[in-house]
Amino acid sequence: MTAIITGKNLTKRYGDITAVDSVNFAIEQGELFGFLGPNGAGKTTIMKMIYCFVSVTSGQLRVKGMDVMNKPRGVKKILGVVPQEDNLDPDLTTYENLITYSRYYGISKKDAVARARELLEFFSLNVKNQSAVMELSGGMKRRLTLARGLINDPEILILDEPTTGLDPQARHLVWQKLRELKRKGITILLTTHYMDEATYLCDRLVMIDNGKFIAEGPPMELIRKLPGRMVIELQEIEGQVYESLKPLIENEVYEYFGDTIYIFTNDPKPILDSLAEMNLPRVIERYANLEDLFLKLTGRSLRE
Ligand SMILES: Nc1ncnc2c1ncn2[C@@H]1O[C@H](COP(=O)(O)OP(=O)(O)OP(=O)(O)O)[C@@H](O)[C@H]1O
Ligand SMILES: [Mg+2]
Structure with missing residues (x-):
């Protein structure tokens, strides 16, 4: 495999804001590579540097061997871009x-x-x-x-939130098309806030927060890093109920946020059994997913 896009200590500053903070990556030819991160993390800024829309502050960024700062024409020629904001006429x-x-x-x-x-x-x-x-x-x-x-039959396709606002039919249509393009050998860069989309589509992805990479790898490998393969969600839990539940779950890996307790486990049954007589308002059992990891790494509070 050969890297088609490489970033070395890639940094972008807007005045006092460091939007992208010395990141390193190598995207392989033919790969579908994802960039995930909260609002303002720096995803679009990385995309814009790749498609030569904003300048690189420091570090190096090469597309098919061409430095984006010296060879923007050559770079733009082999790229197809779907920007975050629609700019159709x-x-x-x-x-x-x-x-x-x-x-x-x-x-x-x-x-x-x-x-x-x-x-x-x-x-x-x-x-x-x-x-x-x-x-x-x-x-x-x-x-x-x-x-x-x-339209220009690009070698590399850059997609900044391509499916935001699409209905499920259109989203699935786009996914099929992206896989079809991938089979043709096109390298695809994707940013998305849909964790299921990233899980289904990406060969590898990075999670970005405050301009820095905080996780990277194939989605399923990242999910396996979570402390359990399953999650039990106990919803609508008030402080008092939480106190009474604590002794029952003290040996489990869990998080209490808002009105919900999230228990990570490989063996949900005994936990569910032990909770059965508590008559809890809403108990959900599900597989752990990329969104759990995202929220674990970036925190559950809203970004400005
Ligand atoms: N032209 C600009 N001038 C000044 N600051 C900017 C500019 N463009 C982006 N920023 C800042 O850079 C940071 C990264 O923004 P960026 O658009 O890359 O985030 P993002 O990860 O794409 O977020 P979102 O998920 O909301 O699209 C933010 O703090 C943003 O306010
Ligand atoms: Mg963006």
Whole structure:
């Protein structure tokens, strides 16, 4: 395997804010690589440095051997970008948006037309190809932005929250398409706040907090680092009830946050049995997941 994108001590400062703080990574060719992290963690900033939209403050960032600061034209040529904010032209139709965008890449009209048709089909936007963008629903706009990101047949696709606001059908459609693109050998970078999405799609991912990487690896490997394979959630637990429960769970690995006790375990049955006669309002048993790890590492409180 060869790394197609490498960051070494990569840092981005906006004035006093260090948005990305000396991170190191190597993304392999053909890999689907995820960036997870709370709001303001620095995900979009990393993406923007890769697609040469903001400058690198210090450190090194190379895309297919090209330094992003010295060879931005070469880098942009092999990238497809789906930015976090939709920036489609609202006055143009779905179809025209694709054609207009293709001009930035110097694609011939004939090729652009063929490619636009193919992509509209690929993202099930055919019936809307003559609709103005402002007549599209949020999810359709997102799919059009995805289609637009592929107009130049990129080697690397950068997706900044591609499925935010999509309904389950559209989300699954996008997942299928991403896997299809991956099979074609395209390297895909993905940021998402959906932990299930990251678990299903990513070969490897990093979790970022305050501009630093705090975990990295294949999703299932990361999940296995949790103190148990199962989680018992005891919900609607008030302080008093918590005090009375404490002796029953004192030997377990658990966390009490808000109104919920989270117990991590490999063997839920004896715990559930011991709690049975307590008549607790809401008990949920489920598998531990990436979101548990995310919340464990980044804390449960809201980011500004
Ligand atoms: N143009 C800018 N000028 C100043 N500060 C910025 C700018 N862009 C981003 N920041 C700051 O950099 C930090 C990282 O922002 P970034 O957009 O990379 O976060 P993110 O991880 O993508 O968050 P989200 O999940 O909300 O999209 C934040 O503190 C943000 O306020
Ligand atoms: Mg972002």
